[in-house]
Each structure stands twice: as structure tokens, then as C-alpha cells.
Amino acid sequence: MKIAVVGTGFAGRTLAGGLAELGHQVTIGTRDVAETLARTKADVMGNVAYPVWAETHPHIGLAPFAEAGAGADFFVNAASGAASIAALTATGAENLAGKVLLDISNPLDFKNGFPPNLFVKDTDSLGEQIQREFPEARVVKSLNTMVGNLFVTPKAVADGDSTVFVSGDDADAKRIVTELLASFGWNDVIDLGGIATARATEMMVQVRLLTMTSIGTPMFNFKIAR
């Protein structure tokens, strides 16, 4: 598949790398290519700047949002929550039409510090906002309940014995995402229902971040133990 990953942050990059290793043709979309390539600072979690990462991933493209989106078969929204609608709009509603859009974002609002609040929750979600804004896209929310390090390497914690959730209105799109997750090694994928169930997984972000602080590492995942 030709895949467009919207957003240059650590989570999107990690997924881009995993998708490229599966043999897909991956382009990362950004607002300003020159600005992205001029970055030098690591992010708050200590992840290296985009150009440093790109050196070790020369097979992954970088392009303006619309160019990354043109002709892509599959999309990943890996922009920050607050920037997601604008980044997807720049990627092009016409490009997204009919395509699977894997949305891994969370509606984080850091204006009150840590832990963040959510700018939408409970009675609506960012996943639903995206689906409403791009009604022809086939939005599937997933992977938003864990640190990016685990997306393509679930065995990095508990030998892979943990859970990933999917939410979406399009059953075939959820099947495609579930197969993709399986190809990364995910074997406990729980389908929560329609895209409205993204409310539930987006609201897990506070307990995830507080747990990270409590146990001193982001390297964990939720497991539905039964």
C-alpha cells in the first residue's frame, strides 16, 4: 500500500517505520518540509529530532501534507490532537475519501499542566470529530492507549501479552486495521464498536500518564486480564 502518515512526531514516525518494514511505501506529511528538516532539538520525551531519525530511515518520504496524501491508499493521523483536523484538512478531504484513516491521536490539553485534560470527552471524541469532518473517510481509532514505542513491537512489554482496542463505524476498515495490527504481533485486539466508542479509549490517557509517573516508565500497556 501507499501510506500517508500525517505528522512528524515520535508516534507517527514509529508507525511509519513499522509500516515501511512490512513493505509499504510510506510518506510522512508535514506542514513545512524545510522547517521539519531544520529541526535539531529532541522532544520532551527525549526522542531525537526528525532529521536525525530520517537519516536511519532513508526509504521513508517526507512531503507537504497534500503531496503525501495524493494517491495514498491508507492514512494514519499521528498529528497532535489539537492539530489533527487542520493537518487532515491540509492532507485533503478528497484524498481521504473512501480510504481507511487510522487515528492514533488523543485530545490532549496541557494548559493546566500535568496530567493533561481532554479538550473533548465522554459525550464526544476526537475520533468522532474527525469522522464528522471527513465523512467519506473510514476512520478507525486505535493504538491511542499506549506509548508509541509499542505500536509495532508489542513484545517490548510482557512478551506481547497486552491489549489494543479498535473503534470505528466501518467494519471492513476495522478488519484492515486489525490485520495490520496482527502483522505487528498484536494478538489481543478488542473491537469496542462504532467510532463513538473512541470516547472510552481517549479517556484512558490520564490513567496511562499517571501510571507512567507512578511506576517510572512509559513502557507498559493495558491488558484486559480474563
Added chain:
Amino acid sequence: MKIAVVGTGFAGRTLAGGLAELGHQVTIGTRDVAETLARTKADVMGNVAYPVWAETHPHIGLAPFAEAGAGADFFVNAASGAASIAALTATGAENLAGKVLLDISNPLDFKNGFPPNLFVKDTDSLGEQIQREFPEARVVKSLNTMVGNLFVTPKAVADGDSTVFVSGDDADAKRIVTELLASFGWNDVIDLGGIATARATEMMVQVRLLTMTSIGTPMFNFKIAR
């Protein structure tokens, strides 16, 4: 200890039974003893009416809220979320003063059907509302992320390999609750921080209920896999 369990529902009863088995003197508080003892119908989850349960637990008392609260050393709030403040007020702020109050409630609002919404979330929580209303009580939020069946029998799923969270401003109260949890067999207790972190665990209720629907059983628990 002399323990008052506020509320006659399945969750409170289960905890009352477990606490009595540990040798504590347990009284369940209710608004109207005669009304409680006249119940005959099972609840929506199929749990038997209070009098049927009470027949097999003759050592556990039933009393009006204030009477249950008088002289108790330890309190459990097992009332429904919406009824919690009123039930605790009837139990008596003077009785709660200085005592540990284990709050297992969730702020569920079913007026829009299933899954329920939350009547407080993200920037506040029911745990904090209770702590503010009863500033002299030592509120510890815990056990609100699982079905009541597991409270005192964690080994009922995954051989006990799952997680319980605690939130509270009083470190000594959290220690007391953590020891109580350990006596039930909980060996992965994660301290998330102050009572404000109850926001995080209360917001997990949607994903828990959707997961119950998806996998077809309430008999599971969150595990922080690491």
C-alpha cells in the same frame, strides 16, 4: 475494625462479605431498613435482592445510615455515584471525621442509555467532590475500575494477575487501604497520587463497560502489563 458500608448494592455487599470474613464487624447502611428488607427483585445484572443475600450473611448488620456510621472506624462508600453525597451526609460528617473512607463509586449517568456518561470528569471527580464535602474524612478511591465480583477474590480472573489503583491525599489512609487490598490477595496496587487522580480511574468506566459488551463477560480486569 468496626466498618460501615454505605449502600446495599452488589458491590457493597461483596466487599462487606469479604471484610466480615477477615474478622471485621460490618454493618451495611441504608436509607430505609424496612424497604431494603422488603425487596424481592434481582438487579439488572441478575444479582439477588438484599434479603436473599442477607440470609447467607447473618453476621452482617443492616442499619439506617447514621446508625451504621456511629462509632465506625472505617467506611466504604458503595452507594451509586449520584446518591453518594446524600448517603454519606445521612451517614454523618461527624462520624466520618478522621476516618478512612474507601470510595468505590463511579459518577455514572445513564440518562442517555448505554454506555453511560459521567456526571463529573476530567477536571473534577466524584472522589474529589466527596473529599470536598467531607474535608475531615480521609478519602481513598479504589476498586472502581472492576466488577464487584473481583473485589475480594482477585484470583477469579487471570489467577489474580491484574491491577488495582489507589488515589488519595492521605498517605496513611492509602497505606491502610493498600494493606486491606493485600489481605484480599491484591499484589499489584498502583498508587496514582492524590485524590484528584480519581478523575483518571473514574474515566475508565466507559472502556470497561464497552469491553464487557465486546467480550461478553464482566469477569475481567485491567492489568498494567510491563
